[in-house]
Amino acid sequence: MTYGLISDIHANIEAFDAVLEKLAGADAFLCMGDVVGYGPDPGPCIDRLRSLPNLTCIAGNHDLAAAGLTGLGRFNPHARHAIDWTMLQLSDDHRQYLARLRPAAYVEDAELVHGALPNYMDYITSPDEAMITFAEMRGSLTFIGHTHVTECYRNRPETDYCEQTGSPKGIIIELNPSFRYIINPGSVGQPRDGNAEASFGLYDIEARTVALRRVPYDYKRTQRKMRRAGLPAFLVDRLSQGR
């Protein structure tokens, strides 16, 4: 059984389609939230996501804001502008889909949250921050998103030992039963680790491996759509920089 790992699609259909082509053989899909926000195609991305087989998707902060469930106080002006624009594009059906996304989920032996535990919208960017989540984990494997950076944290149970690995080029993680893991497959639609290619993962539950991979996509097309939609130049430019 293989799971496609996707997170932070951010309404980027060109990046999402490039990733789905690479994940065509996956048996099921796990999505760690932020389907919309920033990008120019929120509705098409929700439709594409809903068409995936055996999908489990949880809510990101942008999904909840676009559904009108949370305020925009914690968003910077660019993100806020994009959420206001996104809300105008969504149909009632799309809005309801986002509003129904759960904050966390368990699938097989893995837990899914957008950012961290116990506060789902916190960020994990260091081993110290990862240890807060490890202390709350019930199982040995948690998939996250939110930072838009490919990352793996590995902790030896009952100790403070935590190791951080990750590479903008991708990595293959062999899950060792002596450790617990927090794994972020990076962002499909707005990578921020210096590589503009779309980021995603594949979890093979029998082989006990998680492959974090990259695929190029036509970001110039996405940028043209964003400019036409009047989305902030900062958000347009960062797609070509992967920052």
Ligand code: ZN
């Ligand atoms: Zn995000």
